[in-house]
Amino acid sequence: MAVVTQAAPAAHEADKELLISGSEAVAEALTLADLDVVTAYPIRPYDTVMQAIAKKISGGQLVAEYIVAEGEHSQFEIVKHASTVGARVFCGSSGVGWMYAMECLVVTPPLRVPMVALVGNRALDDPGAFGVEHNDALVVRDVGWLLCWIDTSQEALDTTLIAYRVAEDRRVFLPLAISADGAFLTHSQALTMVPPKAKVDQFLPRYNRGDLLLHPDNPITVAPQANEDWVIEIRRQNNEAMARAVTVIEEAYADFRRVFGRGPENPWFEEYMTDDAEVILVGMGTISLPIKVAIREMRAKGKKVGLVRLRWFRPFPTERLVAALSKAQALGIIDRDYSFGSPFGSGVVANEIRAALYNADRRPPLLSFICGLGGREVTLEDVYKATDLCYAAATSGKSDPKTHWLGVRE
Amino acid sequence: MAALICEVVYRGIFQKNLAARITRGIVLSARKSGRWGIAFGRYGDSPQRNGIPAKDFAIVADTKEELEQNMARYEPKHVDVTIAVDDTLSKGVESWAWYGLQPINRLTVPNGTLLMTSLQSFDSLLKDIHKKDAPYKLALLRAKASFSGLWVYREDHTEVRILGALAKIAPSFLSLDGVCQAIRESEWGSDLKVESAKKAHERIETREVKMTEGNTEIPYSFEMPKWWEMREGVTIPAIPVGKPKEAGKGYVPERNPYFKKFTTRTMRPVIDFDTCVKCTLCWIQCPDSCFDVMPDGTYDANMEACCGCGVCEAVCPVEHCITMVNESVFDDNASQWEAWRKDKGAYKVWMTSKIGDKKATVRSHGFRFRGQYEKELEANLEGGGVEITAGIPGENAQHKTV
Numbered sequence: 001m002a003v004v005t006q007a008a009p010a011a012h013e014a015d016k017e018l019l020i021s022g023s024e025a026v027a028e029a030l031t032l033a034d035l036d037v038v039t040a041y042p043i044r045p046y047d048t049v050m051q052a053i054a055k056k057i058s059g060g061q062l063v064a065e066y067i068v069a070e071g072e073h074s075q076f077e078i079v080k081h082a083s084t085v086g087a088r089v090f091c092g093s094s095g096v097g098w099m100y101a102m103e104c105l106v107v108t109p110p111l112r113v114p115m116v117a118l119v120g121n122r123a124l125d126d127p128g129a130f131g132v133e134h135n136d137a138l139v140v141r142d143v144g145w146l147l148c149w150i151d152t153s154q155e156a157l158d159t160t161l162i163a164y165r166v167a168e169d170r171r172v173f174l175p176l177a178i179s180a181d182g183a184f185l186t187h188s189q190a191l192t193m194v195p196p197k198a199k200v201d202q203f204l205p206r207y208n209r210g211d212l213l214l215h216p217d218n219p220i221t222v223a224p225q226a227n228e229d230w231v232i233e234i235r236r237q238n239n240e241a242m243a244r245a246v247t248v249i250e251e252a253y254a255d256f257r258r259v260f261g262r263g264p265e266n267p268w269f270e271e272y273m274t275d276d277a278e279v280i281l282v283g284m285g286t287i288s289l290p291i292k293v294a295i296r297e298m299r300a301k302g303k304k305v306g307l308v309r310l311r312w313f314r315p316f317p318t319e320r321l322v323a324a325l326s327k328a329q330a331l332g333i334i335d336r337d338y339s340f341g342s343p344f345g346s347g348v349v350a351n352e353i354r355a356a357l358y359n360a361d362r363r364p365p366l367l368s369f370i371c372g373l374g375g376r377e378v379t380l381e382d383v384y385k386a387t388d389l390c391y392a393a394a395t396s397g398k399s400d401p402k403t404h405w406l407g408v409r410e
Numbered sequence: 411m412a413a414l415i416c417e418v419v420y421r422g423i424f425q426k427n428l429a430a431r432i433t434r435g436i437v438l439s440a441r442k443s444g445r446w447g448i449a450f451g452r453y454g455d456s457p458q459r460n461g462i463p464a465k466d467f468a469i470v471a472d473t474k475e476e477l478e479q480n481m482a483r484y485e486p487k488h489v490d491v492t493i494a495v496d497d498t499l500s501k502g503v504e505s506w507a508w509y510g511l512q513p514i515n516r517l518t519v520p521n522g523t524l525l526m527t528s529l530q531s532f533d534s535l536l537k538d539i540h541k542k543d544a545p546y547k548l549a550l551l552r553a554k555a556s557f558s559g560l561w562v563y564r565e566d567h568t569e570v571r572i573l574g575a576l577a578k579i580a581p582s583f584l585s586l587d588g589v590c591q592a593i594r595e596s597e598w599g600s601d602l603k604v605e606s607a608k609k610a611h612e613r614i615e616t617r618e619v620k621m622t623e624g625n626t627e628i629p630y631s632f633e634m635p636k637w638w639e640m641r642e643g644v645t646i647p648a649i650p651v652g653k654p655k656e657a658g659k660g661y662v663p664e665r666n667p668y669f670k671k672f673t674t675r676t677m678r679p680v681i682d683f684d685t686c687v688k689c690t691l692c693w694i695q696c697p698d699s700c701f702d703v704m705p706d707g708t709y710d711a712n713m714e715a716c717c718g719c720g721v722c723e724a725v726c727p728v729e730h731c732i733t734m735v736n737e738s739v740f741d742d743n744a745s746q747w748e749a750w751r752k753d754k755g756a757y758k759v760w761m762t763s764k765i766g767d768k769k770a771t772v773r774s775h776g777f778r779f780r781g782q783y784e785k786e787l788e789a790n791l792e793g794g795g796v797e798i799t800a801g802i803p804g805e806n807a808q809h810k811t812v
Binding site: 110111112113173211212219220221222223224226227228229230232233234236237240241 | 453454484506507509634635636637638640641642643644645646647648650
């Protein structure tokens with residue numbers, strides 16, 4: 001277990017600016033959060049964070065149990081058990097490694113284990129590929145994981161601190177996966193503000209498992225077999241925890257801004273030039289960067305385009321998103337994932353947003369795009385093409401049910 | 411009646427195949443008169459565990475639509491006929507699929523029938539069978555409980571005798587001709603089995619049971635908590651540690667109040683506290699921790715916790731100190747040690763009568779001798795079910811062989 005060093009209050013201590021990757025930013029946050037147990041098993045691009053944590057431990061900045069497992073299944077099992085005995089835990093994986101841990105991924109939400117994981121988003125095999133696709137993390141979207149996407153190293157650091165605050169809140173106690181796009185975020189270094197430990201201690205309380213703590217002084221049985229007389233009640237509890245997470249996330253971001261003096265007012269999604277936007281594009285992760293560039297270019301030519309970058313996918317910010325999107329004349333949802341055989345063959349995000357808008361008073365025409373799979377760069381041309389199609393739909397006032405694949409050789 | 415709903419209450423492993431043959435036999439017999447039917451086991455049961463009460467069901471109906479009303483269920487809400495293939499189930503059942511003690515006649519409809527294989531008298535059985543708030547019929551087929559294994563089947567004709575008896579109980583759904591035809595066509599059927607079914611049809615004994623009759627004990631029950639009352643995290647509190655029996659001496663472990671398990675028992679240990687050498691073996695070896703340590707250092711098998719596995723008898727080094735006796739000869743779960751402490755002489759008389767009963771001390775299950783089933787079959791055919799007592803008794807009582 002990590003030894004907690006009670007740093008003397010040092011409000012005057014300033015943030016340090018470091019040139020670090022998204023993965024290194026996560027490791028900085030874990031050090032500040034005084035992590036207890038971390039498990040590791042290498043797979044690119046997640047392995048960058050496991051290396052960064054190892055460095056922190058070997059450098060003496062972090063005192064934590066670092067366990068190299070023999071595979072992802074054990075990796076997630078070990079932290080699951082460590083969390084039930086009261087340890088603050090971290091692990092992570094990518095692509096098919098995350099899939100290999102699937103059994104453990106589905107048991108952590110009902111057991112109410114607040115593990116925080118980094119998913120370095122990677123295409124699922126086959127073909128073996130390192131590049132980003134969001135399907136790996138999205139696979140757990142129905143089972144009770146809190147899911148968020150980030151797009152900068154700074155957000156990686158901040159979100160990791162917020163993640164523990166949210167997941168370890170007694171009202172929530174759910175596992176949380178932070179998704180970071182392979183390569184663009186995990187392997188790319190940017191200037192990042194690292195706060196002093198004293199500030200983090202003001203923001204992040206110790207993990208207290210309370211009456212669920214597996215300890216000789218609190219004799220309990222965890223995870224007994226149950227039949228149909230119990231399961232739906234357990235699912236109902238899980239659903240309630242996910243619903244309560246909404247308030248807890250909003251509280252956490254507000255408190256984060258109070259303590260650190262930065263961070264978004266709207267935790268759920270970033271709105272970029274949406275105030276007067278005729279067309280709003282929607283995406284998750286680093287796809288935001290080429291889209292923002294394209295938006296600026298298009299705005300220079302008189303096209304009022306905006307971006308909504310979704311941070312939180314679970315819980316899904318339905319009402320807020322509907323309010324933000326329904327004012328546009330057309331919507332273009334750009335998925336860096338696929339859902340073969342889904343309604344309209346759309347990606348996961350597009351279909352979630354379609355469902356969210358179903359009861360909205362105003363439903364703008366919605367177009368669905370699949371782009372950047374397997375880590376292919378999203379180009380400005382891809383974004384221009386998507387925007388043009390959106391404008392055509394805005395003019396006709398009709399949704400185009402077809403899903404457009406962008407940047408495919410054809 | 412447009413549908414006939416039957417349940418077969420049986421004991422895990424020992425009667426799993428028997429119950430399946432009976433329920434399948436009901437459906438296939440009713441099919442002979444054009445009926446539709448389904449046969450299924452209660453999914454939450456654990457029929458691969460020795461002796462644990464479990465249920466199979468057969469539902470036959472005039473039309474497919476009527477049948478559908480009873481499909482996609484774990485257990486019917488009520489049954490026209492309850493078939494109990496071991497009379498020790500008359501004390502009630504507690505299975506993996508059920509919380510609390512379920513009286514054997516709980517699902518039986520008013521004026522329905524409880525059919526049992528038993529050699530006990532009606533009155534003796536009604537000491538065990540819980541009172542019901544409606545009259546019903548108790549039908550007895552004279553036979554001892556047919557116990558075999560998961561991979562072996564005891565061809566003692568119990569399945570066809572039940573089917574023959576059912577043709578008497580519900581003739582509008584199962585004609586005797588239909589039953590005989592279905593038996594003949596079955597892979598396990600024979601002309602001899604058809605004869606057995608016919609004899610059972612003749613010999614079934616039935617008696618009306620009034621609302622006032624039966625065991626007045628209130629079965630222990632368990633109220634299911636609401637979702638917000640349950641501890642989160644699929645977590646349940648542990649059973650606390652136990653306490654001394656009395657005056658700081660002895661030890662009684664706390665036990666799960668919601669799952670007692672004693673209805674799994676078909677035999678129970680009877681203990682001679684005078685010859686006990688306090689060696690601890692029964693206490694240590696009992697897989698269910700059912701022994702309480704008494705202040706004098708002897709061990710009392712707690713009858714609310716004992717599954718009747720017989721391990722204590724097998725490990726006890728003292729001859730006749732622990733003897734397994736058939737559950738049917740007991741009427742309650744009272745402490746043997748308390749009875750012994752109260753009146754040692756009276757306890758000796760009681761104990762001697764129980765362990766000296768040659769019929770009751772023959773093991774309820776397990777292989778005894780080659781040709782045993784054939785002998786039992788012969789007796790069943792000739793006498794309408796006469797108990798066979800010969801054979802190998804419990805492992806630790808060589809002198810009990812008849």
